[in-house]
Amino acid sequence: MIIAPSVLTADLAALGSACDEAVAAGLNWLHLDVMDGNFVPNLTFGPPVIKQLRQHLGDEPIFDVHLMIENAETMFQDYIDAGCNHLSVHVEAVKHLHRLLHAIRDAGATVGVAINPATPVETVLEVLPDVDLVVIMSVNPGFGGQSFIPTVESKIRILRKAIDEQVAAGGRNVGIQVDGGVKAHNIDTIREWGATNAVVGSGLFNAAGSVADNLATLQQALNN
Ligand code: DX5
Numbered sequence: 001m002i003i004a005p006s007v008l009t010a011d012l013a014a015l016g017s018a019c020d021e022a023v024a025a026g027l028n029w030l031h032l033d034v035m036d037g038n039f040v041p042n043l044t045f046g047p048p049v050i051k052q053l054r055q056h057l058g059d060e061p062i063f064d065v066h067l068m069i070e071n072a073e074t075m076f077q078d079y080i081d082a083g084c085n086h087l088s089v090h091v092e093a094v095k096h097l098h099r100l101l102h103a104i105r106d107a108g109a110t111v112g113v114a115i116n117p118a119t120p121v122e123t124v125l126e127v128l129p130d131v132d133l134v135v136i137m138s139v140n141p142g143f144g145g146q147s148f149i150p151t152v153e154s155k156i157r158i159l160r161k162a163i164d165e166q167v168a169a170g171g172r173n174v175g176i177q178v179d180g181g182v183k184a185h186n187i188d189t190i191r192e193w194g195a196t197n198a199v200v201g202s203g204l205f206n207a208a209g210s211v212a213d214n215l216a217t218l219q220q221a222l223n224n
């Protein structure tokens with residue numbers, strides 16, 4: 001299970017240091033929550049900040065940018081140019097999803113599609129051959145520190161089965177990222193459901209201990 005720290009609830013006044021702490025703890029898949037104040041009722045950061053983060057951190061860490069924005073079709077190249085390796089776009093925010101997924105991949109990044117809690121998983125089955133990751137939102141997007149929505153279980157299980165069938169037929173393997181409300185008490189359960197990647201924000205940056213301590217607690221939950 002990849003644990004992907006979301007820096008959304010880290011100290012944004014010291015974002016570079018928060019990322020340094022995550023990388024020092026051994027986390028190299030950084031989940032960057034980009035919000036435009038339109039698709040979600042919050043506004044975070046964009047290409048200029050990400051570009052500085054990339055200069056600060058060097059080429060090693062994977063920048064997984066979660067685009068909670070209305071204009072991913074016109075802005076995706078800016079995120080790649082800023083140093084993002086992976087872009088996830090929301091099925092609810094894109095007019096021509098298949099075309100965008102291929103455009104992002106053709107531009108040299110890996111690509112994911114995200115669905116909100118109320119969006120049926122069937123909406124992404126058509127593009128399973130075209131993505132590297134499906135992001136199952138287990139909170140309503142816009143904020144960190146929210147409670148996990150357990151009804152995503154059936155989506156994850158359906159997706160796990162569909163991806164396994166795709167691979168068995170010689171198709172691409174696709175990761176299942178669960179995003180929102182993941183903590184030590186539920187991370188092993190979502191792994192059992194079929195997830196391969198867990199975004200953790202407040203569980204790493206706002207829990208009692210250091211990021212390293214909180215990571216150890218999550219890893220212990222996975223090893224039990
Ligand atoms: C919410 C973001 C999530 C969130 C995760 O819109 O997409 O990545 O920051 O934070 P926690 O783990 O605190 O729910």
Ligand code: ZN
Binds near residue numbers: 199
């Ligand atoms: Zn996210």
